[in-house]
Amino acid sequence: MNREVDEQAQYQELNENENILPKNYSNLRSQSTLRGQKQQNAYSRLTETSSVWHLVIFSAAIVTIVLAEQLYREPLFNLTLRVVPDVQKDISDFALYYFKFMTLFGYGHFAVGVFVLFFTFSTREKAFYLLLVHTVAGILNQELKIIYHNPRPYIMSPDVQALACSKSFGNPSGHSSLSACYFVTLFLVIYHDTPFKSHREQKHFSYYLALIGVIFMVINVPMSRVVLGVHGLNQILYGMTYGLWLALFMFQYVRPAVYRHVKKLLEFNNPSYYRTFGVMVEPANIDHMNYAFKCLGIYAGIVIFSTLNYYIVRSNFEYPQEWLDAIILKCNEGKPLEIKGIFADSAFVKTGLVSIIFGAYLGMLYDSFYMGGTPSTINDTSSLKGILRLLIGGLVIIPFTLPYLLIGSSLSVGLLYFIKSALPFFMVGFIMFSWLKSVYIVAEVINTNT
Template sequence: MNKIILSIVFTTLLIAYIVIDIAFNDELWDVSKSFAISMQKTIPLFEQLFYEFFSDIVIIPPIAAFYCFVYDDNKLNALLYLGVVITSVTTNEILKNIYHQARPYMIEPEIRSLKCNSDYGKPSGHSQNSIVMLILMPVLLFPSIRQLRRHRIQVDFQDNNEKVEPPTGYTIYTEKNSELGNSQYQVNTNLQSKFKIAMKVILILFILLSIVLTGISRVFLGVHSLGQVLLGWVWGLYITLMYIFVIHASLREYILNLVNPKRSRLEEMNHIIPMAFFLLIVLLGLSLGLLKMNSLYYYDKNDMSKWIARINECKSTHYTKESPQILYNSCFQFTGVGALITGLLVGAVLVQGSYEEGLFNKWKKKLSTLYHLKRFLLLLLPFVILIPFLFISSNSVVLQMICKILPLCFGAGFIVNGAFPYLLRRFNLQIPGDFLFFCQRKQLDDEQSQDSLYQQIKEYNDQYQIKL
């Protein structure tokens, strides 16, 4: 189906649900209140730990993405996955800034607060991001598992298949061997098919169960209503479907063209830096505008005082309405996470390396544990520079955003795609197949094509052959 038609269909369904959500907001709140109170009548320790686990399960997929980027061939998809997650987080914070709806425990005395989130509650960020993270994890991070499994079975079959090689050098299969081979191949194929179906069913059930339990856990913990959870799921599904069916293929192809070793692409890459900063400024401007609009038009002194009192009671703090951690202030800060994408783009443009997907796994198996440890330390060490920013604190939400959130996020992105590739090259720890393989692209003449770069990679491969 045409991507434009799909976009229209997905967007129409999203708008339809938003209208339904607005129309039945009060009814959903009442149902949610009764549901949460009934769930919290008795809170066994095991049950609380169970729901807290699924409330925090969203930290697992980013760890998987980090693993793929550091230790697997699938580096570009790992970065794209991270980009989609950041987009979802930023979108959620902007939506919270628009809806400015309190969390249940802030305004319902009967509902206990087992978690102490202090920003707005609609839509649920955990529900939205759980859909994005958990559905895209097998789609983007591990899409080659089935192919690798199939390849391994076929290789095992070929290795075990009996062959007769006469002195002529030709391979001759006897009728007996051929029949046995076909039979064995059929058995392997059937086993593989059953294994694939079983794994798919288990994976789908786990993803669905985790998404549902994440939403329910937020209601149980008193930090979201059913309406907030449902809207989070709808937004998460919208972002996921739009990315998979409309954006991913084109975006991936565009990035692969940019890191393709052709000099004609270098000027196009350099346009990314001003574009990235422009988009970041637009995002922060939108967030700042919503921050001011909420404080001027949606601020109710009595309501806000009650909400902040419940937050302070839960957290044992002394926040005021100006504190950066409170309500729309917190939402504004979290939109600064978008600076991470800007850092990734700027680092990639400055390095101007290449990406040959499929080479990395071939070489990493041949390297020692010490070699891998050195590479890992080169990735972590630059982050030490960002540690002082963690201790910056200010009662001004704007100052905290400028002096803390933006440097941390931009710095993290720049280290991953800028400092890390450079340090690998500097300390002779590059592996062919690294994302942004650092080579002499800037020295290519106009007449030279990508063959020049491929020759550099081949020479680098030869060095590894001698080294190993």
């Protein structure tokens, strides 16, 4: 009875500007519920996935990409060994600086920077999706490197210089897959989250300028890796093609589900969402514990796969001495190598970074259950407050990244995986999507008027 009285008072508050007081509250409540369902259905239609035939095409495409790599791997790698020495011999200082600059955009730092900007100035669902794409692309690249365990050009040819030193396996190129995946994803999120028609009418010039920029980066970042001697043509082609496939597939099939789920956790279960949209429906029924167990189950499965993948390769593949000698000569200035910092060991430790997305998801569950959720309007503030959020977030989060930056390779691989990668970045994800909001509230740098 008290609940009905409270709900009627809430409804009267929603309509006080229109001076409407329903005579039959139960009927009007049903109408309000229907309007709320229509709001959710409208949002679902905006992110509706394509037909089954499109899924068949995507499946055929990835199979073709993987099988084709087997055919062009050796010819293109040998072509690289023939061509690159001449290119490096004739390269100008300006061209060398240019390619060293371009290669910076293929590291994870750029993707992390973009994620931080979206987290600070945009919505949680977009920030989480960008983090998910980067995490999937990153761990997939490291797992494939271990599976293929192919060398880099400078390792295989005395004539190829290592103008940028990378001591892990070479196939596929992480710079190529990340640049193709992330730049395309960023373009799609900015320009295709809403119907393209509106962008064609309002931002015609910026749309095509951004498209040209994406194409430029997707080509130039991988080519820089070839010129610098750290990847073969086959390795960048493989990285580019599966990176592009991953961006399109996730945008088409994963993004809609991610957006709906994050909104369900953080907004559909939050009374402020209904005040914002002027409707009153029953909050979403969320089984937080069930979601948490599913999340941890998936995480455990990935950790087990990564461990087995690493163990199988390390047990059955011995690093050729000529590979080690090439790294010592060209990248280590003649100093002895620390085995745990190269090849499969290096890749395995990096797979621990996948923990950030699971920490972020559990952080959202915590926010939804204990902190009332986070509406989309949380970052609707002045630019100054946005900059303050950026600075405060950096002060809180950066200390948790220091183990990855400062811990060397003297510990066992298992300990490095846990204390250098997995644990610190799990905490980074969890804190960003949960407790950091409390710091923002105290500092009064977010919009709490929802």
